[in-house]
Amino acid sequence: MTRTAFALAVLLTATSFAPAGKFNKTLSVGDAAPAWEGLEGTDGKKHALSDLKEKDVVVVVFTCNSCPVAVGYEARLLDFAAKHAAPESKVAVVAINVNTIKDDALPAMKERAVKKKYPFPYLYDPSQQIAKQFGADYTPEFFVLDKDRKVVYLGAMDDKSPPAEASTSYLEAAVKAALEGKKPDTGETLARGCRIRWERKKED
Numbered sequence: 001m002t003r004t005a006f007a008l009a010v011l012l013t014a015t016s017f018a019p020a021g022k023f024n025k026t027l028s029v030g031d032a033a034p035a036w037e038g039l040e041g042t043d044g045k046k047h048a049l050s051d052l053k054e055k056d057v058v059v060v061v062f063t064c065n066s067c068p069v070a071v072g073y074e075a076r077l078l079d080f081a082a083k084h085a086a087p088e089s090k091v092a093v094v095a096i097n098v099n100t101i102k103d104d105a106l107p108a109m110k111e112r113a114v115k116k117k118y119p120f121p122y123l124y125d126p127s128q129q130i131a132k133q134f135g136a137d138y139t140p141e142f143f144v145l146d147k148d149r150k151v152v153y154l155g156a157m158d159d160k161s162p163p164a165e166a167s168t169s170y171l172e173a174a175v176k177a178a179l180e181g182k183k184p185d186t187g188e189t190l191a192r193g194c195r196i197r198w199e200r201k202k203e204d
Contacts, residue, residue, distance in 0.1 A: 141156075141191035
């Protein structure tokens, strides 16, 4: 093997194992967002990303009922939706849960959505595939998609979990930038919360 061929082989090998983003190992800023289809919502309907084609920005949050951090962010998420994602606005919020324990199953999700009056779709994917395609690993974990459904931000909602200590809203800044056709100053952060409860593969 020549030196040139060897160097190329090393480069291709290194590239194939390179992480996608700083924290997310599947997606990075600028990537096309995975498109979900046929996910059941707490409203009894089937939902797809394509349903939101009239929206300029889509905020996807992987969340659940059972994680105390996700529950702690619930009020902030509801406030964000009320402020930025009213039905007539150009922004949509979609919450997705992939945990399969009883407290996070669809019946419990429906109870939660009614109790808290979720103004956005709360979708269930027991296959967990959509979370894997997004590279999500925590609840809550946020993704902002622009008009072309490219990822412009991924990670935490803000810089501190305790509401009183949060001073920087990465999510709001990312949505504002996306609406203006720009990239936010911060494109990726480390999500904070509970690990998604991944199903273990059954051995044959």
